[in-house]
Amino acid sequence: MRNLVKISLLDNSIMTLNLEAKKILLRKIPHGLFICGVRDEDKNEVNGFTASWVTQGSFNPPLVVMAVRAEGSSHEIIKSTNKFSLNVLKNDQKDLAAVFFKPQKALGGRFESVEFNLGELGLPILVDSVGGVECKVVGSVIHGDHTVFVGEVQSAYLNNDVDSLNLSSTGWNYGG
Numbered sequence: 245m246r247n248l249v250k251i252s253l254l255d256n257s258i259m260t261l262n263l264e265a266k267k268i269l270l271r272k273i274p275h276g277l278f279i280c281g282v283r284d285e286d287k288n289e290v291n292g293f294t295a296s297w298v299t300q301g302s303f304n305p306p307l308v309v310m311a312v313r314a315e316g317s318s319h320e321i322i323k324s325t326n327k328f329s330l331n332v333l334k335n336d337q338k339d340l341a342a343v344f345f346k347p348q349k350a351l352g353g354r355f356e357s358v359e360f361n362l363g364e365l366g367l368p369i370l371v372d373s374v375g376g377v378e379c380k381v382v383g384s385v386i387h388g389d390h391t392v393f394v395g396e397v398q399s400a401y402l403n404n405d406v407d408s409l410n411l412s413s414t415g416w417n418y419g420g
Contacts, residue, residue, distance in 0.1 A: 275411040277341045280310065281329035281360070281368035281376075282321040290355045290368045291318050294345040296411050297390070298330060306397040308379060311390040322393060326381040329367035330395075332374035333409040341409060364399045375402040 275296040283290050297311035308330060312319045322328050333341055344354050359371040369376040379395025 277333055277338075277409045277411055277414070279331040279333065279341070279344050279370060279373070280312070280318065281331060281355070281370075282318045282325065282327070283362075283367055284321050285325060285366070290360075291321060292344055292354055292368060293318050294341045295330065301394060307382070308377065308395050308397060309392060310395065311392050314386070314389055314391055319391060322381065323384075323391075327365055327367060327379065328381070328393065328395060329363060329365075329369055329376050329378045331368075331370040331376035333370075334372075334374055334404060335407040335409050335413065337373070337409055338414050341414070363401060369401050371403065374404055374406060374408050375400065377401075 276298060278295045278298050279292050280295040281290060281292040293312075293316060295310055295312070299309050301307035301309040310328070310330065312322060318328075340358060343357055355368055360368040361371060363369045363376070363378045365378040365380070367378045369378070377397045378399045380398050381393050382396045383394035385392040
């Protein structure tokens with residue numbers, strides 16, 4: 245069989261992973277598309293990226309869980325400030341998601357193309373979106389090429405109660 249890889253487990257046993265099946269199945273997990281906003285308080289610069297590995301983690305307290313690529317500049321800002329915002333995009337905002345998805349050479353610039361306000365925690369909340377939340381990091385797991393941040397929702401802003409953008413509707417793939 246092709247596309248198979250041997251994996252050594254902690255107990256020294258070996259399993260075989262079908263890489264093609266893994267890729268297809270993991271890409272079937274439904275994801276929304278969000279703009280994560282951060283603010284470097286020392287430089288007073290906002291930055292952000294398109295996040296898709298996001299889910300609600302708890303009702304009480306209200307928690308969201310988000311995986312962030314460890315190599316990104318926003319990752320370091322989240323680590324140093326322990327804060328981030330999540331903006332829920334409207335179902336017709338694929339082009340905006342693309343602006344924040346593309347790699348950038350330096351910090352900043354992405355929020356210049358969109359109107360936003362700073363929320364109570366000083367984080368960017370998009371004006372033209374479903375809305376956004378500001379979160380305080382209450383936990384994290386560093387493993388693999390992403391860090392999983394757990395954020396407790398501190399403030400919430402609803403702009404438009406409409407359908408939100410999801411990854412499957414864009415034709416894009418991230419993951420697998």
